[in-house]
Amino acid sequence: xxxxxxxxxxxxxxxxxxxxxxxxxxxxxxxxxxxxxxxxxxxxxxxxxxxxxxxxxxxxxxxxxxxxxxxxxxxxxxxxxxxxxxxxxxxxxxxxxxxxxxxxxxxxxxxxxxxxxxxxxxxxxxxxxxxxxxxxxxxxxxxxxxxxxxxxxxxxxxxxxxxxxxxxxxxxxxxxxxxxxxxxxxxxxxxxxxxxxxxxxxxxxxxxxxxxxxxxxxxxxxxxxxxxxxxxxxxxxxxxxxxxxxxxxxxxxxxxxxxxxxxxxxxxxxxxxxxxxxxxxxxxxxxxxxxxxxxxxxxxxxxxxxxxxxxxxxxxxxxxxxxxxxxxxxxxxxxxxxxxxxxxxxxxxxxxxxxxxxxxxxx
Amino acid sequence: xxxxxxxxxxxxxxxxxxxxxxxxxxxxxxxxxxxxxxxxxxxxxxxxxxxxxxxxxxxxxxxxxxxxxxxxxxxxxxxxxxxxxxxxxxxxxxxxxxxxxxxxxxxxxxxxxxxxxxxxxxxxxxxxxxxxxxxxxxxxxxxxxxxxxxxxxxxxxxxxxxxxxxxxxxxxxxxxxxxxxxxxxxxxxxxxxxxxxxxxxxxxxxxxxxxxxxxxxxxxxxxxxxxxxxxx
Numbered sequence: 001x002x003x004x005x006x007x008x009x010x011x012x013x014x015x016x017x018x019x020x021x022x023x024x025x026x027x028x029x030x031x032x033x034x035x036x037x038x039x040x041x042x043x044x045x046x047x048x049x050x051x052x053x054x055x056x057x058x059x060x061x062x063x064x065x066x067x068x069x070x071x072x073x074x075x076x077x078x079x080x081x082x083x084x085x086x087x088x089x090x091x092x093x094x095x096x097x098x099x100x101x102x103x104x105x106x107x108x109x110x111x112x113x114x115x116x117x118x119x120x121x122x123x124x125x126x127x128x129x130x131x132x133x134x135x136x137x138x139x140x141x142x143x144x145x146x147x148x149x150x151x152x153x154x155x156x157x158x159x160x161x162x163x164x165x166x167x168x169x170x171x172x173x174x175x176x177x178x179x180x181x182x183x184x185x186x187x188x189x190x191x192x193x194x195x196x197x198x199x200x201x202x203x204x205x206x207x208x209x210x211x212x213x214x215x216x217x218x219x220x221x222x223x224x225x226x227x228x229x230x231x232x233x234x235x236x237x238x239x240x241x242x243x244x245x246x247x248x249x250x251x252x253x254x255x256x257x258x259x260x261x262x263x264x265x266x267x268x269x270x271x272x273x274x275x276x277x278x279x280x281x282x283x284x285x286x287x288x289x290x291x292x293x294x295x296x297x298x299x300x301x302x303x304x305x306x307x308x309x310x311x312x313x314x315x316x317x318x319x320x321x322x323x324x325x326x327x328x329x330x331x332x333x334x335x336x337x338x339x340x341x342x343x344x345x346x347x348x349x350x351x352x353x354x355x356x357x358x359x360x361x362x363x
Numbered sequence: 364x365x366x367x368x369x370x371x372x373x374x375x376x377x378x379x380x381x382x383x384x385x386x387x388x389x390x391x392x393x394x395x396x397x398x399x400x401x402x403x404x405x406x407x408x409x410x411x412x413x414x415x416x417x418x419x420x421x422x423x424x425x426x427x428x429x430x431x432x433x434x435x436x437x438x439x440x441x442x443x444x445x446x447x448x449x450x451x452x453x454x455x456x457x458x459x460x461x462x463x464x465x466x467x468x469x470x471x472x473x474x475x476x477x478x479x480x481x482x483x484x485x486x487x488x489x490x491x492x493x494x495x496x497x498x499x500x501x502x503x504x505x506x507x508x509x510x511x512x513x514x515x516x517x518x519x520x521x522x523x524x525x526x527x528x529x530x531x532x533x534x535x536x537x538x539x540x541x542x543x544x545x546x547x548x549x550x551x552x553x554x555x556x557x558x559x560x561x562x563x564x565x566x567x568x569x570x571x572x573x574x575x576x577x578x579x580x581x582x583x584x585x586x587x588x589x590x591x592x593x594x595x
Contacts, residue, residue, distance in 0.1 A: 135441070180386075181443040218388045248393030248441055263389030263398075268407060270398050 017041050019354045022106050022116035024094050024293070027055025028336065029328025030122035031077040031086075032343035037350060038084035045114055046086050047106070049093035049289075053078060055124055061154035063336055064192075064199040065226045073336065089114075095292045097299075097324065104323060118323050118350045121293060121307060122343065125284040125329040128178025128186070135249040136177065136280055143256055144278045146177075147196055160204060160277070163256055167208055168276035172260055173197045174247045175217040179283035188304045190283030190333045194220050195227045197281045198234050205238035214241045214273070216262055224335065245271065250278055284333040297321045306332050317346035325349050368420050371458045372412065381450030385409040391438035391448045403431040405438055405448035412451055424459040430470035460558065463565035469594050475566040476591055478559050486547060489538030494520070495528065 019042050023034040026048025034046040046053070054074040063070050081088060089112075096107045097119060106114040130138035130146050137144045142163035145153070153160060162168050175197055179190040194217065201213045220242070222228045234240040245262040253259055257276050264271045286305035294301060298321040302308040307326045310318045317325045327346035328339040372378055391405045392398045398405065408428065411419045423429060432452040439447040458464075465471030481491045488496065499510040512519050516527065526533025538546075550556045570576075570587035577583040 176443075182445045183441075183443055218386060244389075245393065246388035246390040246443065248390045261393045263392035263404070263406060265387060265389040265392075265406060268404055270392055270395070 013041050016351070016354060017043075019043065019117045020045070020115065021118050021120065021350055021354075022047065022094075022104065022114050023120045023122055023327075024106070025055070025122035025124055025328075025330070026050070026053035026088065026090065027122060027124045027328065028057055028073065028077055029124065029330070029339045029343040029346075030055075030120070031074075031081050032340050033120050033122060033327045033347045033350075034086045035077065035080040035084040036344055036347035038081070038086045040347075040351060042351075042354075044084075044086045045116070046081065046088045047092050047094055047114065048088065048090045051090055053081070053088060053090070056127075057336070059148065059152050059155065061151045062199065062203065064195045065224060065230045067199070067203075070336070093289065095289070096295075097293060097297050099297060099321070099323065102323075118325065118353055120317075120325045120327050120346050120350060121299075121319070121330050122327040122346075123287045123289050123293065123330045125333065126287050128184070128190075128282040128285050130177055130280050130282050132184050133177060133181075133280075136174065136247065136278070137250045137252060137258070138280060141250065141252040141256075141258060141278075143252075143258055143276060144250060144280065146280045146282045147173075147193070147200060148282060150200055150279050154203065160207060162276050166276070168204075168211055170212045170273075170275040171201075171204055171214070171277045171279060172247075172258075172273070172275040173201055173213065173215045173279045173281060175215065175220075175281050176246065177280040177282050178285070180218070186283060186285065186304070188333075189221060191221065191223065192333060192335050193281035193283060194222055195224060195230065195335075197279075198222075198227075198230050198240070200279060201240040202230070202234050202238050205234075205240065212241070213238075214243055214275070216243050216245055216247050216260075218244070218246055243271070284329060287330065290330070297324065299324055302332075304332070306330065315349070317342065317349045323353065325353070366417065368417055368424070368458065368462075369415050371461070372420070372454055375454040375457065377450045378412070378454045381447040381454070382409060382412060383446055384444055385413050385446055386444060388443060390441045390443065391446075394437045394441050395432075395448075396435060396437070397431045397433055401431040403428060405432070405452070408455070409446060409448050409451055412455070420455075421464070423455060424462065424464035425467035425471070427468045427470040429455045429459060430468070430473070460562055460565075463561075463568070465562070466565050466569035472566070472569065472591055472594065474562050476588065478562050479588070482559055486543070486550065489543055489546060494535065 021037050021042055021044050023030045023044060023046045026046050030046055031053055034044045038044040057070040057074050060070040092108050092112055094106045094108055098105045104116045104119050106116065127148050130136065138146065175193060178184055179186055179193060197215050201215055204211055204213050220231060222231055243264055245265045248261045251259045257274050258278050260273045260275060262271050300308040300320045307330050308320055309316045309331060310320055316331060317327060319326055325346050327343040334342060387406060387410060389406045395405050397403050411423055429452055432449060434449055436447065436449045438449050459471060460474060465474050484491055484493060484496060494516055499505065499513050520527040520535060526536045528537045530537060567582040570582035570584060575583040575586040
C-alpha cells in the first residue's frame with residue numbers, strides 16, 4: 001500500500017473493492033470502461049454477445065483520419081482488460097436488467113445471472129440496413145455495396161473489384177444513406193460517414209489511380225480537427241470529385257454497371273452518371289438490443305432511439321435509471337477516439353456514484 | 364400586392380403539407396420527369412417559396428416554370444424531409460390563377476384553353492374527354508386512326524361493348540341531367556365555377572391588351588383562342 005496516498009483515498013479504495021460493476025457490450029467502449037474501472041480496484045464483469053470482444057472494429061480495415069489499424073486498437077484494449085483483471089464473459093446477450101434493493105440483476109435468455117452495484121450499457125450501434133433504401137438497389141444490384149462491405153472486403157482481400165471481377169473505373173460514394181432521412185425515420189446525422197467516405201475515396205485512389213471517384217453529398221460535415229485537411233488532400237492530391245446532390249436512384253444496366261440519377265445542385269441541373277461500383281455510406285442506428293434493455297427498468301430512449309442521458313451536457317453518461325450508465329455509441333453516433341473518451345468519462349461517473357451510494361454510507 | 368403573395372400561399376393547406384423545411388439536396392429534381400425535358404428545377408422552386416422573397420415569388424407566378432410539373436408526385440416519394448414540391452406547385456398555380464399572374468406566361472395563358480375544353484366538358488357532358496367532342500380537325504396529334512374512329516363512332520364503340528351516348532349503364536353512356544346538375548352544384552359550392560370565371564376574366568383583359576377586340580369594343584375570345592393555339 002502506498003504510504004504517500006492520503007488516508008481517505010485508501011479508505012475509498014477498500015470500500016470500492018467490494019463493488020461490482022457489470023458492463024454490457026464488449027466493443028471498444030465497454031472494454032475501455034471496464035479496464036479503467038478494474039484498474040481502480042473494482043470488480044468488473046464485461047459481457048459480450050459475440051464469441052470475442054472488439055465489436056464492430058473487428059471488421060474495419062482502416063480508421064479515419066490517419067489510416068491506422070483498428071486491429072491494433074482492439075489488441076491494446078484486450079491487453080488492458082486482461083491486465084486489469086476484468087472478468088470477460090462472451091457468448092452472452094443480456095436482455096433483462098432489474099433493480100432489487102439497490103442491486104442490479106442482469107440476465108440473458110438462458111437465465112445466466114450477473115449481480116452488480118452499477119451497470120454500464122455499452123451496447124453500441126446498429127448499421128443501417130441499406131435494403132430499406134430500395135431505390136439505391138442494395139441487395140438487388142451486386143455492384144452496390146455499403147461502406148461496411150468496403151471495409152470487410154479490403155480487410156479480407158486487400159482489393160476492390162466489381163462483381164464481374166474487374167477493377168472499377170468509376171466509383172460513386174453516396175453520403176447520408178439512412179441518415180438525415182425522414183423516409184427511413186432517421187432525421188439525425190450519423191456524423192462519421194462524411195469522413196469515412198473521404199477516407200475510402202482516398203484508399204480507392206491509392207489502389208486504383210486511374211479510377212474516378214465521385215462523392216455525392218448534401219453537406220460535408222467534417223467536424224474533426226484533422227478532417228478538413230483530409231478533404232483538401234482528397235481533392236488536391238487524389239482528384240476526388242465532390243458533387244453536391246443527394247442520390248435519387250440507381251438502376252442496373254445490362255453490363256452490370258449502374259446509372260445514377262441526382263441533381264448537381266450547385267449547377268442547378270439534373271445529372272445522369274454511369275459508374276461501375278456504388279458505395280453507400282450507411283449510418284448508425286440504435287442497437288437492436290436497446291429496446292429489450294430498456295424494458296423492465298426506467299431507461300428511456302431519446303428522440304432518435306438511442307439511450308437518453310439525464311443531461312446531455314453535464315451528465316451524458318448518466319442514464320435515466322439511477323445506477324445505470326451508458327458509454328459510447330449507445331448514446332449517439334461517435335468516432336473511435338470519442339468513444340474511448342466517452343467510456344472513460346462513464347467509468348468516472350460510476351466511481352462517483354458508487355462512492356456516494358446511500359446504501360453504503362457514502363464518501 | 365407583394366406582402367399578399369406570401370399570405371395567399373400560406374393560407375393553402377397544401378403548402379403546409381408540401382413544405383416543412385427544404386435542405387436543398389436536389390433529390391426531387393433528380394427524380395422529376397419534367398426536369399429532364401424542360402428548364403425546370405423543383406428544388407429551386409421549393410427554395411424560392413421557402414425564402415418568402417416576394418419579388419421572386421411574383422416572378423415565379425408569372426413564369427412558364429410552374430406549368431411544367433405533371434403532378435406525378437414522384438418528388439413526394441423521395442424527399443428526405445417529407446416535403447412535396449408537387450404540392451407547392453399546385454399552390455403556386457392556384458395563386459397564379461387567382462391573381463391573374465398566369466396570363467403573363469405562354470404556358471399560363473393556356474389555362475384558358477383548358478377551362479374551355481376539359482373544364483367545360485365536365486360540366487356539359489360529365490366527362491373530361493368524350494369521343495363526340497374530340498374532333499379530328501382540332502386534334503391532329505391523334506392521327507388518321509382517330510379520324511377513322513370518329514367517323515365510324517357508332518359501330519366502333521358498339522363493337523367493344525360501350526354504350527355510347529345511351530341511357531342506362533356502360534362506358535361512354537350519357538350522363539343524366541340530374542347528375543349533371545349535381546356536378547354543377549359541386550363546382551359551384553367548391554369554388555370551381557368561380558375559378559373558371561376568374562381565369563376567363565383575366566384572359567379577357569389579356570385579350571384586350573393584345574388588341575383582340577370585336578366591333579362592340581369587347582374582348583374577342585375567338586381570336587384570342589386562335590392566338591393561344593398558335594402560341595402552343
